[in-house]
Every structure is written in structure tokens, then in C-alpha cells.
Amino acid sequence: MFVIGTAGHVDHGKSSLVLALTGIDPDRLPEEKQREMTIDLGFAWLSFPDGTEAGIVDVPGHERFVKNMIAGVGGIDAVIFVVAADDGWMPQSEEHLEILKLLNIKQGIVAISKIDLVKEDWLSLVQEDLKEKLKGTFLEEAPMIQTSTTTKQGIDELHSEIEKMIKKIQPQRDLGKPRIYIDRVFTIAGRGTVITGTLINGSFSLGEEVKILPQEETARIRELQSHKKQREKSEPGTRVALNLAGVEKTLISRGDVVVKTDQGATTTILDARVDLISTQKFSLKHNSEILFILGTTELLAKAILLDKDIVKPGESGFVQFRFSDPLVARVGDHFIIRLPSPAITIGGGIVLDILAKRHKRKDKSILNFLTQRENLNLSDLILSESKRKDFVTGKELLYESNFSSEEIESTLEELKKEKKLVQINGLVLASDLWNDLLNQILKLTHEEHKKYPFKIGIKAVDLLAKLGFKDTLVDKGVDHLISDNKLKKKGVHLHLPDHLPQLTPEQQKISKKILDRLAKNLSSPPSKDEFLREEGFAEVISFMLQSEELVELKDGFLYRKKDFDKIKNGVVEFIRKNGPSTVSQIKDHLRTTRKYAVPILEKLDQLEITRREVDKRILGPKV
Numbered sequence: 052m053f054v055i056g057t058a059g060h061v062d063h064g065k066s067s068l069v070l071a072l073t074g075i076d077p078d079r080l081p082e083e084k085q086r087e088m089t090i091d092l093g094f095a096w097l098s099f100p101d102g103t104e105a106g107i108v109d110v111p112g113h114e115r116f117v118k119n120m121i122a123g124v125g126g127i128d129a130v131i132f133v134v135a136a137d138d139g140w141m142p143q144s145e146e147h148l149e150i151l152k153l154l155n156i157k158q159g160i161v162a163i164s165k166i167d168l169v170k171e172d173w174l175s176l177v178q179e180d181l182k183e184k185l186k187g188t189f190l191e192e193a194p195m196i197q198t199s200t201t202t203k204q205g206i207d208e209l210h211s212e213i214e215k216m217i218k219k220i221q222p223q224r225d226l227g228k229p230r231i232y233i234d235r236v237f238t239i240a241g242r243g244t245v246i247t248g249t250l251i252n253g254s255f256s257l258g259e260e261v262k263i264l265p266q267e268e269t270a271r272i273r274e275l276q277s278h279k280k281q282r283e284k285s286e287p288g289t290r291v292a293l294n295l296a297g298v299e300k301t302l303i304s305r306g307d308v309v310v311k312t313d314q315g316a317t318t319t320i321l322d323a324r325v326d327l328i329s330t331q332k333f334s335l336k337h338n339s340e341i342l343f344i345l346g347t348t349e350l351l352a353k354a355i356l357l358d359k360d361i362v363k364p365g366e367s368g369f370v371q372f373r374f375s376d377p378l379v380a381r382v383g384d385h386f387i388i389r390l391p392s393p394a395i396t397i398g399g400g401i402v403l404d405i406l407a408k409r410h411k412r413k414d415k416s417i418l419n420f421l422t423q424r425e426n427l428n429l430s431d432l433i434l435s436e437s438k439r440k441d442f443v444t445g446k447e448l449l450y451e452s453n454f455s456s457e458e459i460e461s462t463l464e465e466l467k468k469e470k471k472l473v474q475i476n477g478l479v480l481a482s483d484l485w486n487d488l489l490n491q492i493l494k495l496t497h498e499e500h501k502k503y504p505f506k507i508g509i510k511a512v513d514l515l516a517k518l519g520f521k522d523t524l525v526d527k528g529v530d531h532l533i534s535d536n537k538l539k540k541k542g543v544h545l546h547l548p549d550h551l552p553q554l555t556p557e558q559q560k561i562s563k564k565i566l567d568r569l570a571k572n573l574s575s576p577p578s579k580d581e582f583l584r585e586e587g588f589a590e591v592i593s594f595m596l597q598s599e600e601l602v603e604l605k606d607g608f609l610y611r612k613k614d615f616d617k618i619k620n621g622v623v624e625f626i627r628k629n630g631p632s633t634v635s636q637i638k639d640h641l642r643t644t645r646k647y648a649v650p651i652l653e654k655l656d657q658l659e660i661t662r663r664e665v666d667k668r669i670l671g672p673k674v
Contacts, residue, residue, distance in 0.1 A: 053105040053217050053288055054126060054249050058151060059133035060141035064164035067200040068133060069095050069109045072210055094247075094290060096278040099214050104278060106290035107131075108249070126232070126249030126346065128220050128288060129158035131213070132190055136169045136197075139177045140184050146396050149328045152188060153399030154385045158220055159193050160212050161185070167199040223288035226455040229253030230379075231291065231309040232346025233263075236300055242274070244300045246309065247292045248347065252381075252453065253311075255293070256284045263298065264308045265317045265377035270295035306348040308379040316451045317377035322357070322369065322407040322417075324425045325388065327398035329365030333390060335397065336361050337412075342394075343372055345386040345402075350374050354388075357410060358418050362398075369421045370400070371407060380405050383427050383453035401427065405451055429454055429462045434481060437472060441521050442480035475527050488520055488528045493537065493547070500550050505558060505594040508539075508546030544597065554594060561591045566600075569611050574643045579607035604650035618651060619660055623674055631667035 057065040069075070075095035093109035108127060130151055134144055151159070161181060166174055178195065185191050194212045198205035231248035239245055255261065257275050262268070274294035275282045285291045293309065308315065327335060335341070337356040342349060355371040362368040380386075384402040389395060403424045410417045423435040432452065436443055449459055463479065466472040473485045495517055499509035515525050529545065532538035539546050546552075554562060565588070569576050582588045592609070595601040602615040610618070618641060625640045626632050632640075638648035652668055655661040659673040 053103070053128045053220060053222070054108060054290055055105050055213065056108045056127035056130050056156075057133060058130050058147040060135070060138065060143040060147075063133050063135035063138065063141075063144075064200060065131075065133045066093060066109050068131070068162060068164055068198060068206075068209075069093070069107055071198075071200040071203065071206050072213075073097055073107060096290070097210070097213065099217070103214075103217060105213065105217055106249075106278065108290070126251050126288075127156065128223065129160075129216055130156055131160050131162050131209075132193075133162045133164050134177070134181060135165045136163050136174055136177050137165050140180055144184075145330065148185075148188060148190070149330070150387055150396060150399070153326065153328075153387055157189050158216055159190050160209065160216060161190055161193050161195040162205075162209055163195065163197045165199060166197045166204065167201050223251065223286075224455065225254055225287050226252045226453065228314055228381075228453075228455070229255050229287070229309075229311060230315075230346075230381075231255075231293070232348060233303065233305055233307045233309065234347045236303045236305065238300045239294070242294050244270075244295045244298055244303065245292055246295060246303060247290070248309070250285050250289045250291050251287055254284055254286055255291070255309075257282070260312050261293075261295070261309050262312045262315060263303055264310060264315045264379045266302065266307070268298050268302050269312060270298040272296075306346075308346070308348070310379070314450075315379060316405060317379055318405045318407075319374045319377055320371060320407050320409065321378070321380055321402055322371050322404040322410075322421055323386070323400045323402050324367060324421070325354075325362060325370045325398055325400040326367045327362055327364050328396065331364050331395065331397050333395060333397045334361050334363045335368070335370070335388070340391060341372075341397075342389040342391050343374070343378075343386060344389065345378065345380055345384055348378060350376055350378055351391065355410075355412070357412055357414075357421070364397075369403075369418060371410060373409075381451045381453055382424075382432065382449060401425070429458060430466060433459070433462060433466060433479075434471060437480050438484065441484065441524055442478040444477050445474060445479055446477075448479055475531065478524070478527060480524070485528075488518070488524060489532060491518055492525070492528050492532060492545075496538065496545055496547055500547060503590075505552055505554050505590060506544070507541055507552050507597040508544040508550065510543050511540075511545055512543070514545060542597075552594060552598065554591065558587070558591050558594070561587055562595060562600075565591065565595065565609075566611060569601075569609060569614070573614055574641070575647060576609055579603060579609055582609070602654070604654045606650055608647060608650055615654075619655060619658075622651070622655060622668075623660065623670065626661070626668060626670055631664065631669050633667055637668065 057069065059065055073095040095107045097105045134140060163177060196205050196209045196212060198209055229250060230252050231250050233246045233248045235247040237245055255272060257272055259272050261270055261272060263270065272293050273296040275285055276292040277285055277289050335354060337360055339354050341352055341354050343352040352372040352374050355373060356362065357369040357371055359368050380402050382402055382405060385399060387399040388397060390397055403421050420435050420439060423431050432449055436449060467474060470482050472479060473482050495514060496509050515522055518525055533540055536548060539548050565582060579592060582592055596603055600612055602610045602612055621641060622637055625637060634645065634648055634652060637652065638645055641648060652661060656663055659671040661668045662671040
């Protein structure tokens with residue numbers, strides 16, 4: 052399936068040419084019949100002997116309806132560029148050609164219409180002028196056919212050239228990301244809501260659930276038609292009509308987008324490269340309001356120039372567009388920009404980032420990021436995406452782009468082979484960033500050992516605070532180093548494998564003082580606060596707690612590990628022998644006071660040695 056658009060100045064015979072080619076009158080509105088000019092989009096189709104079909108979108112040529120023209124050529128594969136022999140090259144001829152170039156249309160045929168109205172020498176002049184006008188454009192080498200819908204001259208030749216052109220066109224790829232920018236919405240009695248548009252980027256099937264954006268309405272495809280034939284499935288590059296069940300016509304309008312239920316993202320900010328038409332006299336100024344047209348969607352936007360103060364005719368620039376209403380776009384989409392007043396097309400461009408945030412103007416990092424993306428090279432897009440966010444999950448990587456998941460996965464594998472990227476448990480990130488993270492983790496751990504040799508290591512939470520990476524990524528880095536035996540974890544602390552925490556000789560003396568004092572006060576040990584009043588004791592107690600020589604209870608009471616183990620065993624034996632026991636009973640058994648008995652039991656509850664039931668203790672699951 053292919054879609055061909057018409058283009059050219061008003062009253063140059065585009066619709067008549069379509070009628071002569073197809074037998075279908077694309078002018079569907081009474082007003083169009085009356086005025087003999089196309090106002091909105093018209094549709095027809097051609098069939099060829101080999102079974103190939105091509106839809107034809109007939110667009111208006113009048114300057115007041117250029118927005119409709121842009122909507123029509125947004126999803127086409129090729130164009131029939133029409134110039135009337137009696138008028139020759141006209142203002143909308145120029146504007147339509149510029150729009151086609153900005154939308155990256157690559158194939159076309161030039162049809163000189165109404166040749167029956169002019170003499171041969173004039174026709175030769177028009178033809179030579181056209182060749183000059185089309186130099187350097189995608190139509191420079193295009194077939195140029197002289198036609199007349201009155202005498203039928205050139206119609207068969209044009210039909211034949213269209214067939215040849217279609218055979219050269221690469222069919223639109225199925226990216227698995229179907230979109231229809233709606234160009235018409237209407238109701239059919241007894242059937243309900245119908246939408247039409249050109250299907251791009253993927254396929255839809257009969258009975259499939261779909262989503263309409265930006266309003267997030269869902270519906271089911273009740274009927275699917277293409278060229279007035281019922282279809283089970285529609286292919287990319289097809290003019291389609293969908294009869295949608297479950298949604299009212301009043302909830303949908305032209306410019307909305309049909310997508311799969313698990314796809315489609317809207318944005319109110321995007322970054323893009325803009326190219327201004329060289330033949331126009333208007334520049335794009337910072338903070339100016341423009342009309343942004345993508346597919347059939349038209350939105351007013353504020354243009355924030357990121358790399359310069361003004362983009363002049365014939366120049367390019369990076370621009371952030373900010374919308375008051377949500378827009379459906381993907382990386383790689385082509386768009387057109389027009390001035391709201393006077394209504395003139397001044398340029399177009401390519402969407403580079405739909406996840407943009409408000410930037411500072413002339414920020415070098417942002418400009419480097421956009422420069423890396425502007426050629427839409429998939430490797431560069433993946434690399435820039437991973438660096439911008441530290442990491443991305445493989446599933447979300449360029450999900451909203453004009454690349455298939457297979458293309459993305461294949462390019463990702465190549466980048467991994469080239470050691471430019473790594474993939475860690477589903478996270479994709481630049482290799483240099485990953486290596487930097489691992490080195491920083493090891494460096495900070497080593498510095499902690501050097502500064503505090505008596506500590507087990509650095510707390511994981513302190514490591515997170517010191518590193519300028521996202522917590523998720525740091526966790527992955529720590530897990531990787533542990534699995535690679537370059538890092539060890541003990542409780543909440545991280546340490547290098549060869550690190551053995553040790554006290555200085557002076558600290559060892561303090562450690563002995565602490566243990567001796569606790570040994571002399573087994574039933575009523577001093578609290579940590581009492582020790583901390585003495586200089587040098589804080590670091591030593593911290594070391595002894597980490598090394599589990601000491602056990603700390605609530606309110607800071609300290610016990611030697613072996614003394615607390617005896618207390619624990621004593622409590623277990625008492626409960627085992629006497630059954631559920633009160634604090635008072637256990638206090639008497641331990642020959643201590645309630646001041647110490649309560650923290651002891653709370654610690655045992657925490658360790659799941661005991662469990663509290665109302666006012667008694669029973670044995671816990673860890674016994």
C-alpha cells in the first residue's frame with residue numbers, strides 16, 4: 052500500500068487530474084463543488100495490474116487552506132506536483148514545494164496541466180521555467196508529464212509513470228508502533244463513530260482495542276476499511292477508515308491520534324531542529340508564538356531559541372517548543388511551522404526529544420546533546436539517551452521514536468560489542484559512565500578505610516550521599532562489585548576484600564577499659580553515653596559494636612557479647628521451663644531491675660528470640 056499526495060497552486064487542476072486518473076471525484080464538500088476549488092482533503096485511489104494499490108490525497112492549493120494541505124501530505128510516500136500551463140509557477144507552487152522538502156518527501160512526478168489552453172511555444176517556456184525552479188530539489192530528475200483532463204492527453208502516461216514510481220518506493224516499514232493522525236470524524240447511522248486518516252509506523256487489526264490521544268479515550272475497531280473494502284488488517288502506508296465502538300464522535304476531533312493501548316506519549320514540551328525557508332523574508336525570533344503542525348495536529352506554541360537569538364531565512368537552529376495543550380509526537384517526526392499572522396509557512400524541522408525539560412538557553416550540554424541527535428543516527432540517539440538520564444531501561448529506550456524495537460535491540464547489541472554501552476539487569480548506560488561509577492565506589496571505600504581503619508567500612512547510605520548518581524544505579528554498581536569479589540558487604544557496611552578493621556595500640560587500651568568496666572557491672576552495665584563523655588571512646592565503641600564485641604540495647608545500655616549471650620540463653624531456658632513469662636518474672640530470674648530487664652526483652656523481641664503476647668513473653672521463631 053502506498054499513499055500519493057497532490058500539490059500545487061489553487062485552480063491548477065489537481066482534483067480534475069485525480070478524477071481523470073481514478074474515476075473518483077475527490078471534492079466531497081458541496082462548497083467545493085460550488086466554488087470549484089478544494090477546501091479540505093479529498094481521497095481517491097488507483098489499482099494496478101499486479102494488485103498494488105495507491106491511495107491519493109488531494110490537497111487544497113489556496114493559501115487560506117495551506118494548513119489542510121500540510122495535513123494531507125504528512126503521511127504520503129510520493130507526490131504529483133501540478134503546475135497549470137496557462138499560469139505557470141505561482142506563489143503556492145513555491146510554498147507547497149518547500150513544505151514537501153521540509154516533510155522529507157523523496158519521490159514525485161511533475162504534471163503540467165491544462166496544456167489544451169496554451170500554444171506549443173508557451174508550453175515550452177513553462178516547461179523550461181519549471182526545470183529551473185526545480186533544480187536542486189527532489190523533483191529535479193522527476194518525470195515531467197504534459198496533461199489535459201479535457202482531451203485526456205497525458206493521462207495514460209501519467210498513470211504509467213505513477214506505476215513505475217511506486218515500484219521504486221520502499222514500502223513503509225511496520226515498526227509495531229501504529230499511528231493514525233485523524234483527518235475526518237463522522238457518524239454512520241446504525242454503526243456509530245468513524246475516523247479516517249493515513250496509517251503510519253504499524254498495523255491495526257479488526258477487533259483490536261485502541262487508544263485516542265491526547266484525551267486517553269479507548270475504543271474497539273468494529274470495522275476496518277481501506278479504499279472502500281472491508282479489511283481484517285491494515286498495513287503501514289494505507290488510507291484507512293476505522294469504525295470505532297465505545298467512543299462518541301463528540302469526544303474525538305481532527306488532529307487527535309489513534310495508537311495501540313500500551314503506546315503513545317503526549318508532551319507539552321519538545322526540542323527540535325528547525326530549518327527556515329530561504330525564500331521567505333520572515334525570521335524566527337526567540338519567544339515568538341508560532342503555529343506548529345504535525346500530521347493533522349495544529350497547535351500554537353512558544354518558540355524558545357536554544358542556540359541563538361534569531362533564526363534567519365535559510366538558517367537552522369535548535370528550538371524548544373512549549374505548548375499549552377498536549378501533543379503526540381515521536382523522535383524523528385517532521386513538522387511544519389507557520390506564522391499565525393500573517394499566515395505564512397516559514398519553515399519546519401525534526402523532533403529530537405519529546406522528554407525535554409525547560410532548559411537554560413545556550414547551555415553547552417544541551418546543545419551537544421541535540422547536536423548528537425540531529426542526524427537521527429540510531430547509535431547516536433541511543434548513546435545520547437543513555438547519557439542524558441544516567442541510564443534507561445531497555446524497554447523504554449527510544450520507545451517513542453520512529454525505530455522498531457528490533458532495530459533498537461540490534462543497534463544496542465552492536466554498541467555493547469563495541470564497548471560503548473553496558474546493560475546491567477535491564478538498565479542501559481554508557482560504558483565510560485559505568486566504569487566511572489565503579490571506580491568511584493572503590494575509591495570512596497578505600498578512602499574510608501584509610502581515614503577510619505578501625506571501622507568495618509563505609510555505610511551504604513553514606514556512599515549514596517557522596518556519589519552523584521541515581522540510587523538505583525549505585526545499587527547496581529555495588530551488587531556488580533560484590534559479585535566480582537571487588538567489594539564485600541557486612542550488615543550495612545561495605546568494605547574492600549582485604550580490609551581488616553583494627554584499633555591503634557592506644558585504642559586497644561581504651562577497648563580493654565570498656566570491657567573491664569562492663570565485666571564488673573554484669574547486672575547493671577553503664578550506658579554508652581557514660582563512656583562517650585571520655586575522649587577517644589566514641590570511635591572505639593563504634594568499632595566494638597561493628598565487630599560485635601558489644602551489644603547495644605535501647606537507652607544505650609551496653610553488654611559484652613558473651614554476657615548478652617548468657618542472658619539470652621538464660622531467658623530462653625526460663626521460658627521453655629516455665630512457659631509464658633512476665634517482665635517481673637524474667638527480671639527476678641536475671642537478678643536485675645526493670646530498668647535493664649525491659650531493654651533486654653525488647654532486644655530479644657527484635658532478634659525474634661522472644662515474642663510479646665499481651666503482658667508476657669513467649670519464645671520467638673528464631674529459637
